[in-house]
Amino acid sequence: MPGVWIFAERNDLALELLTVAGGLASQTGVKVTAIVPDQGDQADRCIAGGADEIVLLSPLGEDMSLAAWIPVIAAEAKGADPDILLIAATARGKDFAARLAARLDTGLCSNCTALHREGDGTIVMERLAYGGTAVDRVSCSTRPVMATIPPRTFAPAPADTGRSGEIRKLPLPPSTPVRVIARKTKDRSSQDITEAKTVICVGRGMEKEEDINIARQLAELVGGEVGCTRPISEELHWLPDDLCIGLSGVQVKPDLYVGLGVSGQIQHVTGIRGVRVICAVNKDENAPIFQAADLGIIGDLREVMPRLIEELKKATGR
Amino acid sequence: MPNIIACCKWVIDEAYIRKGPAGALDFSTVDYKISDYDRNAIEEAVCLKGLHGGSVTVLTAGAPEAAKGVKDALSRGAEQAFFAGDPSFNQLESSQTAAILGEIIRSRIPYDLVICGEGSSDQYAQQVGPRLAENLGIPCISYVQKLTIGEDGRILAERRVEEGVEVVEAPLPVLVTVLPEINTPRIPGVRDTLTASKKPVVAIKKEELPPVGAARLQTMGMTATRMERNCEKFAATPEEVARFVGALQKLGVIS
Numbered sequence: 001m002p003g004v005w006i007f008a009e010r011n012d013l014a015l016e017l018l019t020v021a022g023g024l025a026s027q028t029g030v031k032v033t034a035i036v037p038d039q040g041d042q043a044d045r046c047i048a049g050g051a052d053e054i055v056l057l058s059p060l061g062e063d064m065s066l067a068a069w070i071p072v073i074a075a076e077a078k079g080a081d082p083d084i085l086l087i088a089a090t091a092r093g094k095d096f097a098a099r100l101a102a103r104l105d106t107g108l109c110s111n112c113t114a115l116h117r118e119g120d121g122t123i124v125m126e127r128l129a130y131g132g133t134a135v136d137r138v139s140c141s142t143r144p145v146m147a148t149i150p151p152r153t154f155a156p157a158p159a160d161t162g163r164s165g166e167i168r169k170l171p172l173p174p175s176t177p178v179r180v181i182a183r184k185t186k187d188r189s190s191q192d193i194t195e196a197k198t199v200i201c202v203g204r205g206m207e208k209e210e211d212i213n214i215a216r217q218l219a220e221l222v223g224g225e226v227g228c229t230r231p232i233s234e235e236l237h238w239l240p241d242d243l244c245i246g247l248s249g250v251q252v253k254p255d256l257y258v259g260l261g262v263s264g265q266i267q268h269v270t271g272i273r274g275v276r277v278i279c280a281v282n283k284d285e286n287a288p289i290f291q292a293a294d295l296g297i298i299g300d301l302r303e304v305m306p307r308l309i310e311e312l313k314k315a316t317g318r
Numbered sequence: 319m320p321n322i323i324a325c326c327k328w329v330i331d332e333a334y335i336r337k338g339p340a341g342a343l344d345f346s347t348v349d350y351k352i353s354d355y356d357r358n359a360i361e362e363a364v365c366l367k368g369l370h371g372g373s374v375t376v377l378t379a380g381a382p383e384a385a386k387g388v389k390d391a392l393s394r395g396a397e398q399a400f401f402a403g404d405p406s407f408n409q410l411e412s413s414q415t416a417a418i419l420g421e422i423i424r425s426r427i428p429y430d431l432v433i434c435g436e437g438s439s440d441q442y443a444q445q446v447g448p449r450l451a452e453n454l455g456i457p458c459i460s461y462v463q464k465l466t467i468g469e470d471g472r473i474l475a476e477r478r479v480e481e482g483v484e485v486v487e488a489p490l491p492v493l494v495t496v497l498p499e500i501n502t503p504r505i506p507g508v509r510d511t512l513t514a515s516k517k518p519v520v521a522i523k524k525e526e527l528p529p530v531g532a533a534r535l536q537t538m539g540m541t542a543t544r545m546e547r548n549c550e551k552f553a554a555t556p557e558e559v560a561r562f563v564g565a566l567q568k569l570g571v572i573s
Binding site for chain 1: 330332333335337343411412413416436437439440441442443444445447448449451452453457458459460461474477478479480481482483484485486487488489492498499502532533534535536537538539540541542543545547548549550551552553554556558559560562563564565566567569571572573
């Protein structure tokens with residue numbers, strides 16, 4: 001049966017996928033099915049966001065992993081044969097999607113950033129390759145066409161409370177050999193940098209861990225948050241992983257980004273593509289970041305930062 | 319004592335790709351490397367062997383030139399390699415790679431644990447690990463930042479997920495995909511490189527494997543990503559820094 005299916009482990013992500021699913025489904029006049037965990041008013045919100053059918057996943061036992069649903073969803077998809085299946089690209093979602101694609105013996109476009117239907121009906125999907133150097137445009141010859149879509153790629157679908165839809169519930173799946181024995185929620189580093197209006201990014205050019213205070217001072221002055229490049233969180237452990245910006249970290253889209261001692265490797269630059277104004281301070285005038293920046297100061301951080309902070313104080317009257 | 323397989327991929331080093339006119343990509347001067355996170359996979363396998371004994375086998379499929387990568391992988395502490403090399407194995411799609419690796423493992427390599435990087439440096443599709451687990455019919459634990467094998471032969475893994483960490487356990491055999499945070503890969507020395515050339519490599523011909531299915535995804539075109547930015551530069555002098563701040567004000571990004 002033709003249709004566009006979405007699966008997201010969180011409601012906010014389901015609404016983002018519904019934006020895309022709604023557009024694709026209306027082109028061919030098919031229904032949108034949302035597969036979501038049975039939590040609160042999730043079903044009503046998805047219906048308001050454009051879903052025609054809601055498939056609710058009953059709450060799993062504490063020690064069960066989301067992957068327990070894979071065989072159940074695979075059986076559902078084999079039975080209903082949807083045209084398209086979109087999955088929110090969280091860590092669990094990406095794992096889920098790849099295993100589901102294997103079971104359905106179909107193609108999966110990972111971390112898909114754009115997709116559209118061509119005149120002949122082919123779904124063309126875009127994704128980044130080579131660390132962000134290239135955009136790869138792919139199509140899928142088997143059914144269903146599958147894609148994982150990173151959070152915040154699309155705006156959430158607006159709510160239309162006048163809509164109606166069918167709701168059905170799936171029974172609990174059997175448990176799997178993988179048992180979840182603990183879930184640790186991390187201490188959110190003050191604020192989510194993906195929501196910040198300004199991001200000050202610390203790079204390898206910072207000489208000492210204490211120098212991060214300069215970034216913090218700057219962030220405080222302009223009302224922003226501090227993020228970092230992969231070596232800072234992964235190798236030096238100066239800042240937590242959730243502040244790491246880049247292809248394998250978080251993607252940020254603030255109005256202003258200032259990279260301090262950031263060299264500008266492609267994987268990092270990929271994470272700041274959507275920034276409105278990119279600025280950089282680096283002593284190496286050949287650093288690739290200057291090719292990716294709107295405004296760049298070439299100079300030693302120790303020399304530049306006091307001057308920058310002084311001028312910013314003057315300009316902002318703080 | 320666990321038999322561990324570490325999977326790896328020989329990829330184009332993206333740092334050497336040049337951007338030509340009109341979005342063209344120039345691969346004429348590229349060099350190759352072991353995919354970044356596969357180094358973490360091999361390192362983790364070798365560390366676990368150091369703790370528990372057993373064996374470490376590296377496994378790869380690719381173009382015949384990937385033989386260089388096999389040697390590189392062996393210099394990182396694995397004791398033997400299985401290599402399926404064929405010109406048609408260049409640029410395999412995730413579903414094809416998983417099918418080839420799965421076939422080789424099932425028919426030729428006894429194992430308790432398979433370790434893959436979370437994703438490759440070239441495609442970063444993050445699919446081969448999970449697809450391979452499905453192919454082998456074993457549990458998959460992805461995005462692992464800490465891995466322990468218990469006395470009872472169960473595996474304990476910390477997975478990094480959006481809201482924090484999910485600690486899971488499972489009986490072997492299992493497939494895990496590892497994050498770069500899990501360890502710091504060793505840098506092979508001259509001696510490691512020399513001993514690597516003496517280690518056994520089992521070469522597998524395409525003809526010895528069942529036919530590889532068609533790619534499930536087709537690339538219709540690839541273009542260079544564009545970053546259209548002003549690239550205006552300022553010096554570090556007080557006057558220039560003041561001009562920089564003035565520019566920020568004009569753009570309306572500070573207030």
